[in-house]
Amino acid sequence: MGNVRNDQADMAQARSNVYGLLASVFRAEPTTDFVNLLKSPEMSDAVAGLGISIEQILPDLPEDKLAEDLAVEYTRLFIGPGSRISPYESIHVENESNSSGEFWGKQTAEVKVFIEAAGLKYADDYVELPDHVSAEMEFMQRLASFESKSRREGKNEDAMFCKGIQKRFYDEHLSKWIPQFCEKIIDRSETPFFKEMAELTRDVIEFERENFSKKSDA
């Protein structure tokens, strides 16, 4: 029993970590620190296992130059002006009421309500819209972390409830747009970094489908 519990706690924490990483990838232009962490042997090895070569996606350039190039690419991809891939759920999701494609659309409000219903609030200095990809990833990071903690503390009901909320958020939000969003990035990237990160994100979201479909929580 204890092993299962630990196993589930570990998995929840692992998921939390991965969501945390993805939140960081999309939150803003990669900082020099972030780039250096990605280049760390541990991360290099981890992503190498997924067929991603850090050397290839982060060319061997002076730190400043690399950060500058990534910032320009990030701006081109997600900020604009002009053509860009808006990093907000409501822009991408189709629904019956045809209210998709709206800034601060139906989904934006739903995401905000969802997140606030879980006791969290948007940070005072957070300037993005509530359904920004990184906010959704961070929300999953927080939920999975809570789940992990609950499991370790033996609060199985809390953990199961929390897992259920994650599944609901995954079903109602992440799965509805992140795969398409990633495809657009893959299609549109001019440098390998965001292309590979989008592929990674897409695969994580796909992997999550399996996680949520497993009958678990004995």
Added chain:
Amino acid sequence: MTKMNRRKFMTLASASGAALAAGVGGSRKALAGSVKIVEGGKDFSPTTGKERQAIPTTCWQCVTRDSMIGYVEDGRLVKLEGHPDSIRTLGKICAKGQAGVNQVYFPDRILHPLKRVGKRGEHKWKRISWDEALTEIAGKLKELRDAGTPELFMYQYGRHKASQAATMYDFMSAYGTGTIGNHTSVCEASKWVGQESLWGGMYDNWDYDNTDFVVNFGSNNFETHTNHIPTSQRLIRAKVDRGVPLYVFDVRLTNTAAKADEWLPLKPGTDGAIIMAMTNVIMNEGLFKKDHLKFMRVTKEFNATEDQKIAAIKEHVAKFTPEFAEKESGVPADKIREIARGFAKAKSACLVTYRGAVKHYYGADTERGAMLLAAVTNNLDQPGGRVMGVGAGWSHPKSKKAAVSKALHIKDGFPGEVAFPTHHVSHQVWPMIKDGHHGRPKVYWWSCYNPAFINGDNKGVSALMKDESIIPFQVCTTIVYDESSQYADIILPDVTYLERWDWEDMVSANQIAEFSIRQPLVKPLGEARCQGDVWPELAKRIGFELAWNGKEDFVRQSCEMTPGVKEAGGFEYMKKAGVWHDPNAKPNFGFFAKEVDVSGDGVILDTETGVYWNWKKAGSKSADEAKKVGYLKTPGAKGAYVAQKIGDKAYLAYPPNTKFTKTGLLDFYSDNFASKGLPAFPTYTPIPEHQKMAADELIMTTYKIAVHTHSRTAHCKWLAEIKHDNPAWINPKTAGERGIKNGDPIKVTSHVGEFATTAYVTEGIVPGVVAISHHLGRQHSGIYGSGKPSPVSGGAEADSDAKNMWWKKHGVHPNVAMPNWSDPIGGSQRWFDTPVKVVKA
């Protein structure tokens, strides 16, 4: 990439955990607080029973600035409606106002500060933080200020009014630059100059609530106007409820003309001939009223008798017979007589003029003629007549002025170009920058303005903005990437007007001042920031302080110090109510007839002009010296004006509240004009270029429509759906002579440039003219404005309605072929004077 499995996932997670532990993204979290899913967060099914908030605010789509109520649901603005308590708008807003929702959620909105990383116009940008942006801008501005050259910082705006303008001017004054450009010369500047030379102020309101007769020259009041909603509904009510006659002189059959008793098509630029002819009829047939004569000066003489004045006016207008006007304008002489008689005999009458009348060569003089016609029929500032507009007078905090304050002389046109540029000559700013002889700014910052689109010869402006050797550092505050912001070095994301604070002061149509505020309906999207919040932050970085710390604070302080608003409950009251007017106020008419006490310390009578003025306030050394030099020759004396002696009484009359030095009389004889070699008495001057047009040339005019502003609404999808194309209006006779049929492609060419469009052949326009509205033909500004879709999903293309965009046309802009000609008197860009050739393409 290989397929994810549990082992790989766990390895990634472990590395991610290490990265997170090392602080990746640690300082830039989206979420705060802790997960409380079990212990009771909010209700988990909140999608039912949503709360809808109603928040009063004020529109900004156009300068009318109607009071509104915004409805917000789940943090999203869902609807805008007129404010039912507004005495100005009576609860109504227009289509543009309702489409304000599109401004906030325009999917191509710029939401973050951007720094150019490619060449200007290469569209290559990097997002930067506000901190970085302001540090860089402050660095440049501080350098100029420290070097004693603050004037090398130029700021130019398109639409800044009330507190948006007051906060900007306060910053600029504290910084020390007077190089501040506006946009008024592409609007109605000459109208104001004509008025200021007479009644010492500007902005006429038309008292439709009380009027008995309306004659309109070139104002499409039912579709557009600077005070559209307040005035148009009152005019329609006057017409429908009281049967008030309405005559419209216009080149085009506008919707105002269409609803008039009669549309009187005229040749462009001949309004003045008809106005003078109407005065001729009224004077010669003895239909004039003597009431206002005592406030009028019509010859050099200040103390002329009534009979002398009547004789002088008759003499001045003698040559402008209705037959002469018919020859110039094409309007039948008998019709001019009929309307003149009706106008003069009506108990009260409104003489309406706007851009159609004044945006011509000597347009300011046409406005003076219109004022004369109103004066001789005693319809100036009387119920039912042409009245001085009454707006809200706000008090507001003011910061300490800079020790060094200077300005480049590039705001008022080239030397000798414009006699009275009291509203500046904004369309010549870029040509003067190009010329370079009067200095060039080193920093140029524009906001709510699109110089490379809205000015004449706009392709020329575009090339100048692109050239880094002309102005080395350009900053733009905008919500949309457009024809000008593409050439900025730094783009700052502006808030829309639905996300910001302001107080507003637009003129009331009922002569009772209404105070209104604008407040954010929703939190600014992304990192959008109000200019009024940028100024104090920038001041700090440069090294000075402002007397307010942001727009909300500015508005709060203003509410607490403005008489009336303060007593009503100040800021908190205005936030709840949105509007306030003094419930005991009476409509303000006849201010000129107020008698004034002239017994005050330092008040003396200038015997030449009859002006009472305060020599102490004027800064004269003694009363004797002041009397010796005289009122008109003492610099600064107009600021010390007290009253005008008429008969044995002292009246407030028409004080010189603007740059014109004048007496309290209506200066129909103007020393100011005479001194510049301009007609001292209102006259009619034919457009010089129209006198030498080739036989195959036409006059190109332009016009506004109900659902767009000049440059700020093309991206509003609801409006673009209604109006997205603007074929050129051309009369069947004119079209026939050129073999042009309805819908044919045509080419319009002037000496400045050419453009292609299609012909709309209609009897609704006079022969000899081609008319193209001036809202469309965007090169940028998103899919709804320019039709250019994003290459991939995201941005505008992802907008659900992009799929519903059934129209393929996006119109043209006549500015490509419009020269930057100025009215030599008032400085307006001469929008309706350009000769062009039109051929079937």
